[in-house]
Amino acid sequence: MIRVGLGRDLHRLVQGRRFLLAGVELEADRGELGHSDGDVLAHAVTDAVLGAAGLGDIGALFPPSDPKWKDADSMELLRIAFGKVKEQGWRLQNLDCVVTCETPRLIPYRERIRASLAAALDAGPAAIFVKGKTAEGLGPIGAGEAVDAEAICLLEKIL
Numbered sequence: 001m002i003r004v005g006l007g008r009d010l011h012r013l014v015q016g017r018r019f020l021l022a023g024v025e026l027e028a029d030r031g032e033l034g035h036s037d038g039d040v041l042a043h044a045v046t047d048a049v050l051g052a053a054g055l056g057d058i059g060a061l062f063p064p065s066d067p068k069w070k071d072a073d074s075m076e077l078l079r080i081a082f083g084k085v086k087e088q089g090w091r092l093q094n095l096d097c098v099v100t101c102e103t104p105r106l107i108p109y110r111e112r113i114r115a116s117l118a119a120a121l122d123a124g125p126a127a128i129f130v131k132g133k134t135a136e137g138l139g140p141i142g143a144g145e146a147v148d149a150e151a152i153c154l155l156e157k158i159l
């Protein structure tokens with residue numbers, strides 16, 4: 001059996017916060033605002049794998065109302081979520097992601113981001129791809145006020 005999953009997330013960008021994508025810190029003058037560390041890509045990927053396995057979503061698993069998750073490492077949340085996915089017999093076939101922000105450019109960080117996701121998802125980097133886009137100066141993303149991430153994954157049940 002195979003199943004697809006889709007995840008999407010958006011975070012406001014503000015000064016004095018780190019700009020994290022899948023645990024990799026990008027050099028930027030603003031970073032993601034959030035209850036956790038705000039890692040927009042980690043959150044989108046977590047929702048994609050949970051959705052594919054029919055295990056709910058990141059908000060249900062790690063409620064923002066719970067102080068336990070304040071400033072949480074979102075890659076740790078992804079590892080916990082994917083552990084539940086694996087317990088159900090699922091393995092990742094592939095993951096494809098799009099991150100949209102005006103700055104910084106993603107390309108210099110792409111291989112590190114792929115490797116970080118691959119390690120968290122028990123996959124080879126070849127199974128994981130991440131694309132960077134801009135919003136062509138349009139809307140809040142184009143104004144540098146937000147970053148958006150989308151992720152789609154394919155899981156295969158092996159048990």
Ligand SMILES: [Zn+2]
Nearest residue numbers: 009039040043
């Ligand atoms: Zn988020």
